[in-house]
Amino acid sequence: MSLLSVIVPCYNEKEALPFFYEAITKTAAEMQGTWPDLRFEFLFIDDGSSDDTLSVIKRLREKDKRVRYVSFSRNFGKEAGLYAGLKYARGDYAVTMDADMQDPPDLLPDMYRAVTEEGYDSAATRRVTRKGEPPLRSLFARIFYRLINRMSAADIVDGARDYRIMTRRMIDTIVDMREYNRFTKGIYGWIGFDTKWIEFENVERVAGETKWSFWKLFKYALEGIIGFSTVPLSIATLFGILMSAVAFFGIIFIIIKKLIIGDPTSGWSSMVCIMLLIAGIQLFCMGVIGQYLSKTYLETKRRPIFIAKTTSDEDET
Numbered sequence: 526m527s528l529l530s531v532i533v534p535c536y537n538e539k540e541a542l543p544f545f546y547e548a549i550t551k552t553a554a555e556m557q558g559t560w561p562d563l564r565f566e567f568l569f570i571d572d573g574s575s576d577d578t579l580s581v582i583k584r585l586r587e588k589d590k591r592v593r594y595v596s597f598s599r600n601f602g603k604e605a606g607l608y609a610g611l612k613y614a615r616g617d618y619a620v621t622m623d624a625d626m627q628d629p630p631d632l633l634p635d636m637y638r639a640v641t642e643e644g645y646d647s648a649a650t651r652r653v654t655r656k657g658e659p660p661l662r663s664l665f666a667r668i669f670y671r672l673i674n675r676m677s678a679a680d681i682v683d684g685a686r687d688y689r690i691m692t693r694r695m696i697d698t699i700v701d702m703r704e705y706n707r708f709t710k711g712i713y714g715w716i717g718f719d720t721k722w723i724e725f726e727n728v729e730r731v732a733g734e735t736k737w738s739f740w741k742l743f744k745y746a747l748e749g750i751i752g753f754s755t756v757p758l759s760i761a762t763l764f765g766i767l768m769s770a771v772a773f774f775g776i777i778f779i780i781i782k783k784l785i786i787g788d789p790t791s792g793w794s795s796m797v798c799i800m801l802l803i804a805g806i807q808l809f810c811m812g813v814i815g816q817y818l819s820k821t822y823l824e825t826k827r828r829p830i831f832i833a834k835t836t837s838d839e840d841e842t
């Protein structure tokens with residue numbers, strides 16, 4: 526017997542959930558045809574939804590005991606949802622996927638084969654197109670991936686989704702990484718293990734709306750950079766060296782000019798501009814340091830990553 530946990534973070538997904546449930550149970554039945562020893566659990570993480578998501582899940586549980594849930598006390602974000610899912614999962618394998626059908630269940634058999642028969646620790650998916658996404662968003666996403674891969678040891682794949690199956694060993698490793706500021710894509714890249722990449726074309730969400738605003742994505746990108754690279758901290762050093770070099774040559778230039786031409790230094794406005802520039806750079810560098818400091822501050826509080834209000838296990842005992 527082996528158990529596969531399907532982990533689904535849900536935030537206001539009452540429209541998409543019935544579609545998702547139908548699709549995943551269909552795939553599950555097909556997979557059990559191929560692998561008769563395979564069992565499933567569907568673990569829904571209700572991320573503090575303000576709509577009826579939890580009651581939809583509870584209704585699913587009434588007719589299908591393979592459904593389990595964890596409901597958060599408020600919205601903690603998808604990262605917290607993924608973490609909670611991996612923590613509560615009982616499976617020998619776990620797969621994390623979105624509730625909106627953007628992660629096609631059809632890929633699951635191949636992913637399962639990779640971790641059971643082909644000896645991989647994990648199989649992950651990446652979309653090769655970003656069709657149907659606002660162009661500006663795609664552009665920024667691309668810039669972000671290029672930047673972070675230059676700056677970080679964790680290799681983070683462009684277009685990688687959080688749709689990933691992994692072995693128990695990998696689940697336990699991730700659950701042990703208790704950082705409060707989570708960037709799961711970076712964590713996967715950082716811990717290593719053998720990963721098989723499966724590619725697919727972008728699919729648009731089946732119902733409901735995306736939960737990510739541009740601003741939320743921007744903050745998420747910063748989270749990734751600050752969480753997995755300390756390169757921005759070196760920026761201050763770099764600017765410092767650069768500025769000193771410029772100043773040094775400036776001084777020599779002025780002295781020589783004074784000696785040869787005898788012209789007293791003039792230029793009040795250029796002076797002000799230079800001072801403003803330097804003050805700006807200094808504030809910018811302090812801001813960068815401040816970002817790291819604030820993350821460190823939050824990290825040292827050791828707050829829980831999520832707070833569960835109810836779980837299916839508790840509700841029924």
Ligand code: UDP
Binds near residue numbers: 535606
């Ligand atoms: N999600 C979540 N908490 C949040 C935001 C999103 O659990 O605060 C879930 C959401 O319900 C969905 C998945 O994360 O299952 C991906 O969200 P979405 O489809 O809105 O993101 P996109 O696919 O547009 O990147």
Ligand code: MG
Binds near residue numbers: 627
């Ligand atoms: Mg989506």
